[in-house]
Amino acid sequence: QVQLQESGPGLVKPSETLSLTCTVSGGSVSSSSYYWSWIRQPPGKGLEWIGYVYYSGSTNYNPSLKSRLTISVDTSKNQFSLKLTSVNAADTAVYFCGRRECSGGSCYEGHWGQGTVVIVSS
Amino acid sequence: QSVLTQPPSASGTPGQRVTISCSGSRSNIGGHPVNWYQQLPGAGPKLLIYNDNQRPSGVPDRFSGSKSGTSASLAISGLQSEDEADYYCVAWDDSLNCPVFGGGTKLTVL
Numbered sequence: 001q002v003q004l005q006e007s008g009p010g011l012v013k014p015s016e017t018l019s020l021t022c023t024v025s026g027g028s029v030s031s032s033s034y035y036w037s038w039i040r041q042p043p044g045k046g047l048e049w050i051g052y053v054y055y056s057g058s059t060n061y062n063p064s065l066k067s068r069l070t071i072s073v074d075t076s077k078n079q080f081s082l083k084l085t086s087v088n089a090a091d092t093a094v095y096f097c098g099r100r101e102c103s104g105g106s107c108y109e110g111h112w113g114q115g116t117v118v119i120v121s122s
Numbered sequence: 123q124s125v126l127t128q129p130p131s132a133s134g135t136p137g138q139r140v141t142i143s144c145s146g147s148r149s150n151i152g153g154h155p156v157n158w159y160q161q162l163p164g165a166g167p168k169l170l171i172y173n174d175n176q177r178p179s180g181v182p183d184r185f186s187g188s189k190s191g192t193s194a195s196l197a198i199s200g201l202q203s204e205d206e207a208d209y210y211c212v213a214w215d216d217s218l219n220c221p222v223f224g225g226g227t228k229l230t231v232l
Contacts, residue, residue: 063220107214
C-alpha cells in the first residue's frame, strides 16, 4: 500500500518561497504508471488543485499558480517537491500530496498524504 | 468561485437517501469523467467514486455516482452518522487544461 508524507516549514514569510517535499513509501516515483500531485485547502475553504509531475519530469500546473510554481521529482530519494515563490497570505493552506493514476479513461488520485499546514505570516 | 457548482450543504436522517449534485459545462463534466471525494473533519480526501460511477475497493455500495450531460450526482443510501463529511466533485477542464473541483458540500446527518 503506497503511503505519502508531506514535509516542510510550517511558517513562511510573505514574498519568500514555500518549499514542500512529499516522501513516497510502498511505491516508486519512477513508475511510468503514475503521476504525482499536489492540492491545497485554505482554512475553512474547499480543495484547489495545484499541479502534478511525471517521473520524466514533465508537469501540468494550475494556470492561476503557474508563474510562481515548480513541481519536480527526485527519483534517487523517491520524493517529489513543490516550490511556490512570492507567497502571500492567500497561500496559507493545508497542502496535500497524492498519487494520480489513470484507468479506463479516467484519471484520479487514489491516495493522499495526511497534509501539512503552511502559514504565510511575518 | 469554483468552476464546478455544488450545493454548500445537504442533510438527512439515518437510513435516508441523499443526493449531492455537481454542475459544470461541456468543457469539464460534459466531456470528461467525474470523480468524487469524501473528506472527514481534519483528514485528507478519500476517493469515493471515479470514472462517473466506479467505486474503489473498500468503498461501500451505499455510495453511487451518476452523470447526465453537464451534471453529475453522488447518492448515499442508508445514511449513517459516519457519513457526516465534506464531499467534493472533480473533473478535467479543457479550457484550463487541469482538473477543477467543486466548492464542496457539507453533509450533516441529523
